[in-house]
Every structure is written in structure tokens, then in C-alpha cells.
Amino acid sequence: MTAILVENLVKTYNGVRAVDGVSFTVEKGEIFGLLGPNGAGKTTTVEILEGLRAADSGRAEVLGMDMRRDGSRIKQCVGVTLQTATLMPNLTARELLDLFGSFYPRSLSPDDLLARLGLEEKRNARVQTLSGGQQQRLAVALALINDPELVFLDEPTTGLDPQARRSLWEVIGDMHRVGKTVFLTTHYMEEAERLCDRIAIMDHGRILAMDTPRGLVQAQFTERAIQFTIPEGVDPALFAQVPGVLRIVTENGDVVLYSETVQRTLSSLMEWAAAQKMELDDIHLRRATLEDVFIKLTGRRIRD
Amino acid sequence: MTAFLKMTQAGLKSFLRDRSGLFWSFFFPVFFIVIFGSVFGRAGNRDQSLRFQIGLVTTGLPIDAAWIPDVFKKVPVFTVHEGALEAEKRALIRGDRRAVVVFPPDLIDHIQIGQPAEIQVYYDPAQEQTSRTVVGIVEQVLAGIDKGLSGSPTLLQVRQMPVAPDGARELNLRGIDYLLPGILAMTIMQLGLFTAIPIINMREKGILKRLRATPLPRSTLVTSQIAQRLVIGVIQTFTIIAIGMFLYRFRVSGSWLALMGVVVLGVLTFICIGAILASIARTQESGVSLVQLVNLPMMFLSGLFIPMEFIPRYLLPVSQALPATYLADALRAIMLSAPSAHSLTTDLAVIVAWLLGSLFLAARLFRWE
Numbered sequence: 001m002t003a004i005l006v007e008n009l010v011k012t013y014n015g016v017r018a019v020d021g022v023s024f025t026v027e028k029g030e031i032f033g034l035l036g037p038n039g040a041g042k043t044t045t046v047e048i049l050e051g052l053r054a055a056d057s058g059r060a061e062v063l064g065m066d067m068r069r070d071g072s073r074i075k076q077c078v079g080v081t082l083q084t085a086t087l088m089p090n091l092t093a094r095e096l097l098d099l100f101g102s103f104y105p106r107s108l109s110p111d112d113l114l115a116r117l118g119l120e121e122k123r124n125a126r127v128q129t130l131s132g133g134q135q136q137r138l139a140v141a142l143a144l145i146n147d148p149e150l151v152f153l154d155e156p157t158t159g160l161d162p163q164a165r166r167s168l169w170e171v172i173g174d175m176h177r178v179g180k181t182v183f184l185t186t187h188y189m190e191e192a193e194r195l196c197d198r199i200a201i202m203d204h205g206r207i208l209a210m211d212t213p214r215g216l217v218q219a220q221f222t223e224r225a226i227q228f229t230i231p232e233g234v235d236p237a238l239f240a241q242v243p244g245v246l247r248i249v250t251e252n253g254d255v256v257l258y259s260e261t262v263q264r265t266l267s268s269l270m271e272w273a274a275a276q277k278m279e280l281d282d283i284h285l286r287r288a289t290l291e292d293v294f295i296k297l298t299g300r301r302i303r304d
Numbered sequence: 305m306t307a308f309l310k311m312t313q314a315g316l317k318s319f320l321r322d323r324s325g326l327f328w329s330f331f332f333p334v335f336f337i338v339i340f341g342s343v344f345g346r347a348g349n350r351d352q353s354l355r356f357q358i359g360l361v362t363t364g365l366p367i368d369a370a371w372i373p374d375v376f377k378k379v380p381v382f383t384v385h386e387g388a389l390e391a392e393k394r395a396l397i398r399g400d401r402r403a404v405v406v407f408p409p410d411l412i413d414h415i416q417i418g419q420p421a422e423i424q425v426y427y428d429p430a431q432e433q434t435s436r437t438v439v440g441i442v443e444q445v446l447a448g449i450d451k452g453l454s455g456s457p458t459l460l461q462v463r464q465m466p467v468a469p470d471g472a473r474e475l476n477l478r479g480i481d482y483l484l485p486g487i488l489a490m491t492i493m494q495l496g497l498f499t500a501i502p503i504i505n506m507r508e509k510g511i512l513k514r515l516r517a518t519p520l521p522r523s524t525l526v527t528s529q530i531a532q533r534l535v536i537g538v539i540q541t542f543t544i545i546a547i548g549m550f551l552y553r554f555r556v557s558g559s560w561l562a563l564m565g566v567v568v569l570g571v572l573t574f575i576c577i578g579a580i581l582a583s584i585a586r587t588q589e590s591g592v593s594l595v596q597l598v599n600l601p602m603m604f605l606s607g608l609f610i611p612m613e614f615i616p617r618y619l620l621p622v623s624q625a626l627p628a629t630y631l632a633d634a635l636r637a638i639m640l641s642a643p644s645a646h647s648l649t650t651d652l653a654v655i656v657a658w659l660l661g662s663l664f665l666a667a668r669l670f671r672w673e
Binding site for chain 2: 072
């Protein structure tokens with residue numbers, strides 16, 4: 001079953017194509033991540049699906065309904081968090097949930113939702129007194145008030161401390177377990193890698209690649225990385241002499257050697273270093289990460 | 305319906321929990337009444353009350369007709385000067401008189417043969433609002449005399465000339481009577497204009513956008529915002545009148561229903577103007593400045609608590625274009641049952657015109673983000 005179907009979506013702002021012919025589908029029960037730097041067009045895409053913006057052209061279907069025709073019916077069946085999390089600062093958490101519940105024909109109990117999101121102690125606290133993490137969890141609770149089949153979370157953990165981020169990840173994991181479809185945008189690699197069943201990498205309004213996190217890495221990198229630190233004054237270029245080394249990258253003082261035959265290259269490296277009487281420290285192997293995939297696809301780091 | 309009620313309730317709760325909003329909406333107008341009230345005079349203190357300078361020309365009028373101009377001396381809002389026609393007209397042009405009433409020498413002859421006598425009332429057409437008020441009162445007084453002459457001609461009846469249509473009380477315009485409807489008009493104006501701030505706030509914080517992602521109909525959003533303001537406006541109206549009654553023995557002599565109707569019309573009009581300002585301003589700070597830019601001139605040029613006669617001539621056309629001028633005038637007409645500068649129909653027509661115009665613009669300019 002398809003939860004979201006997007007075909008050739010285009011949205012232009014002042015002559016700039018913010019969304020430039022995007023197509024993808026999201027299956028029911030999936031956590032789908034749209035990963036990309038700020039300004040990639042993620043929010044525009046998700047806001048078209050939320051009914052907040054009209055696309056210039058292309059097709060957008062949510063839960064089998066056409067966005068243009070059934071916008072208000074779609075809004076009844078989906079839940080939304082926006083990037084801006086501030087919500088009526090003078091109301092309490094419970095009042096806000098109660099208010100939003102009144103917008104839908106059917107809604108969950110505010111108290112149950114507050115308990116699910118670990119906010120029961122804050123039920124009578126005004127929104128403005130909540131911490132960033134608590135406000136973000138409240139925003140998620142609001143997105144769930146109508147017990148939606150599909151939840152859009154736009155950069156839900158941006159600006160949160162690691163602990164608050166982890167607790168929100170658990171909440172998203174819970175949604176997944178009860179079979180909800182989650183559409184997530186993020187610029188955190190770790191978040192996408194950890195939560196998403198499938199990821200689309202977006203930049204300059206286009207989708208560059210789309211697959212499972214592992215599939216994305218494997219499709220882009222057949223090589224593995226050998227990473228270690230070297231004594232001061234040693235030229236990293238010397239390691240080109242080691243058999244099997246395809247590329248050399250230096251990262252924060254570390255040397256990273258890429259190889260497709262990692263076992264042979266590693267033993268050659270050891271022999272070569274012993275012959276040179278060179279002390280290598282902190283030697284480890286790693287697979288390429290989504291970050292590497294991103295750099296390879298876009299030519300830049302995601303935060304640049 | 306539940307969504308509408310909950311939205312209205314949520315808005316009112318937010319309003320009540322915002323101390324500065326409460327201050328401006330309730331304590332500020334009350335403060336104004338107390339301060340201005342103590343300047344303009346307390347209950348029954350006629351000497352400090354607002355008075356209009358009237359010139360009477362009685363040249364050649366026989367002694368037995370002298371009681372007619374004397375009636376004018378008993379009108380509490382008039383300070384009467386007697387003099388020659390030319391001197392009084394000069395005083396009028398200088399601005400020392402609001403109106404000059406000229407009685408013909410053959411007044412009694414006309415009355416005796418039952419022929420209408422012409423009584424000329426000079427006034428300054430540039431001081432349109434004041435002149436209309438004064439001329440209105442003069443006409444009422446003359447009509448009363450006329451009635452006295454054609455009916456049972458007792459002087460006493462004439463002296464107790466009621467200006468209220470229902471004859472509830474004699475015209476006794478004190479400063480506070482002029483002031484209180486003005487303060488009410490100011491409060492309604494500010495209630496509406498300052499709607500801009502919560503709108504900008506909801507837009508800046510993304511609350512409007514978040515609401516748009518729910519199935520809440522736009523009409524419910526808009527009507528609930530209006531309902532909140534109307535509830536606040538009605539509470540303000542009762543508060544202000546209650547303070548006036550308690551401190552200054554103020555009485556509403558007209559219809560409460562008509563009063564509430566005008567209050568509602570005023571709130572709606574100024575909400576629309578506030579919504580336009582909200583769409584023009586980019587940030588909350590610029591919104592506050594913009595609202596003040598509209599609010600301050602209206603406060604001082606609409607005759608809210610500074611009578612029109614103190615407004616410089618060159619600013620009068622501005623005054624006469626402002627909706628608050630007509631709101632204050634309509635409130636005075638209803639609350640005091642006194643002749644006002646404009647007819648109530650004119651007042652309502654101008655306010656409705658402003659309402660429709662600004663409603664149209666507000667709808668055109670509205671931005672969700």
C-alpha cells in the first residue's frame with residue numbers, strides 16, 4: 001500500500017526551482033527520510049504534502065487522495081510538526097492538546113498522549129515554560145492528537161540536546177512499531193541512518209539517490225576505509241606506496257586509506273610501516289557512512 | 305461549533321494570562337477616565353463643565369420679549385454674551401463665539417399675529433462639528449420656546465426644556481459626559497487596532513501555519529478571533545460605564561441595545577483595520593510602531609477627549625475622515641441622547657463604509673506566513 005505518491009513535483013519561488021521535478025513513493029508503515037542540507041527543498045516538498053503550499057506542477061497523492069481536490073480530507077488523516085515549534089505560549093500543554101483535538105472528528109485523550117510522550121508532569125505547565133525538548137515532544141503529541149495514519153515530522157530534533165534527541169527517536173520508533181507511516185526530514189545523518197527504512201538524499205531541489213541506508217552506502221562505495229594516526233612530520237602522500245591503496249584522505253590529523261581489498265592492503269600497510277620503522281596509532285577499519293555518500297553525491301558536507 | 309468555542313476560549317485565556325494586554329485594555333482606559341475626569345470636573349460641578357460661548361443680538365427687542373433670549377442663559381452648556389450684531393459676528397470670526405443668535409426687533413408682532421418670525425443663527429461652517437452641535441442645541445431651545453408659545457405659554461415649561469427625545473433629563477453636559485463616550489470609543493478603537501499584534505505574533509511564530517495544517521476551517525479561525533475581541537469589547541464597555549456611574553454618577557440615557565450595536569460595529573471596523581496593519585508589518589516591533597502611528601493621530605484628532613473645537617482648522621479635514629470621529633459621535637449621541645455633531649445615520653453610514661472598505665482590504669492583504 002502506498003501512503004505517499006509524488007511525481008514530477010515542481011515548485012518555483014522567484015525564478016528559483018525550490019523543488020525541481022521530484023518523484024518518490026512512501027509505503028504504508030515505513031519511516032521515510034528526506035535528507036539534505038538547509039535550502040535543499042525538503043521543507044517545500046513536505047509542505048506541499050501537508051497542504052500548506054500548492055505545487056506549480058506534478059502529482060501529489062497522500063493516502064490515496066489528491067492533494068488539490070481532497071486537501072481538507074487529507075488534513076483530517078495526517079499529523080504534522082513544523083520546523084517552528086512555538087505554540088500559543090500562554091496555554092498549558094493539556095489545553096493546547098484539548099484545543100487541537102476539537103479540530104478533528106475523532107481525537108485521542110490528551111492525558112494519554114501526554115503520558116506517552118513523558119509530559120504528564122507538565123500537563124498544567126504553560127507552553128512558554130517548557131524546555132526546547134519538551135516543546136518539541138508536545139509538538140509531536142499535537143501531531144498525534146487525531147491518531148493519524150501518516151505523520152510528517154519536519155526537522156523534529158533540530159536544536160535539541162543529545163538526550164532530548166534520543167528520547168524523541170524513541171517516540172518515533174514507537175510510532176513505527178504501531179504501524180504508522182512517518183515522513184521525516186532531517187539534516188542529521190545519524191538520525192536518518194538510525195530511524196529510516198528508506199532515505200532520499202535531496203539537494204538543490206532534486207533527489208540525488210534513494211534507497212535503504214545500507215543500500216545507499218553500498219551503491220556508492222565498494223571500498224572500505226582504513227583510518228589511523230601518524231607521527232608528526234610524516235607526509236601522508238607516502239602511503240600511496242602501499243599496495244592496494246586507491247585514495248588517501250586526511251581527516252583531522254588522521255589518515256584515511258581507501259581500498260577495495262581491505263585485508264591485503266592492511267597487511268601490506270603493517271609490513272610497510274614496520275620496514276619504515278613508523279609507529280601507527282589508533283588503527284581502525286570502517287565502512288563508508290551516509291556522510292561519505294552525501295559528500296560524494298553533492299561534493300560538500302551537509303552542514304557546509 | 306466545538307472548535308469555534310474552544311478557539312474563542314483559548315484566545316480569551318491567552319488574553320487574560322497576558323498581563324500587559326490586560327493593562328492596556330482595562331486599566332489604561334479607567335486611568336484615563338479618572339485623570340481626565342478630575343481635570344474636567346466631577347459630578348454636578350457645572351462651573352468646570354464644557355461650555356459653549358453664544359452671542360445673542362437683541363438690538364431693538366422690546367422689554368416684553370426679553371424673556372426669550374433669557375431662556376438661552378439658562379441652558380447649562382451655554383455662556384451667553386449680548387452685543388451688537390457686527391461686534392458679535394467679529395467675535396464669531398475670531399473664534400470667541402460658537403454661534404450668534406439674532407432676534408428680529410419685530411419678534412413679538414409676528415407672534416401676536418401668528419406669523420413665523422425669522423431668527424438668524426450665525427455659525428462658523430469651518431468648525432463644522434461644533435457648529436452643528438451648538439446650532440442643534442439652539443434649534444432645540446427655539447423649538448421649545450415655540451412649543452411654549454403655541455401651547456400653554458408658561459415660562460417654567462420653557463426653562464425645563466428637555467433635549468433628550470424621551471425627556472428623561474434636561475441637557476446638562478458636563479466634561480465627564482463628553483469624555484466618557486470618547487474614552488469608550490478610544491478603548492474600542494485600540495482593542496481593534498491592537499488585534500494586529502496577536503495576528504503578527506501568530507504569524508511570526510508559525511501558529512497560523514500550524515493551524516492551517518489542521519482541518520480547522522479558515523472561517524472558524526477568523527470568527528473565533530472576532531468573537532474573542534467582541535467579548536473583551538463588551539466587558540470593557542461595561543467596565544468603563546460602571547466606573548463612570550460609580551465615580552461620576554454618569555448615566556446612559558439612550559438605548560443600551562443601540563449602544564451595544566454601535567460597540568460591536570466599532571470593534572468589527574477596527575479589527576479589520578488592525579488586520580490590515582498586521583499584514584503590512586513584517587515583525588512584531590514594526591507592528592507596534594505601525595499601530596501607534598495610526599492610533600495616536602486618531603486619539604487626538606477624533607474628538608475622543610479633546611473636543612473638536614480645539615483641533616486646528618487645517619487638521620479638520622483629517623479629523624472628519626477618521627472613523628473614530630464618527631464612532632465617538634455615535635456613542636455620544638446614544639449615551640447622552642444629546643444632539644451630536646453629525647446625525648446618527650451619518651455616523652453609522654461612515655463607520656459601515658470604513659468597515660466594508662477595510663474588510664475588503666484585510667481579506668486581500670492577509671498573509672499566513
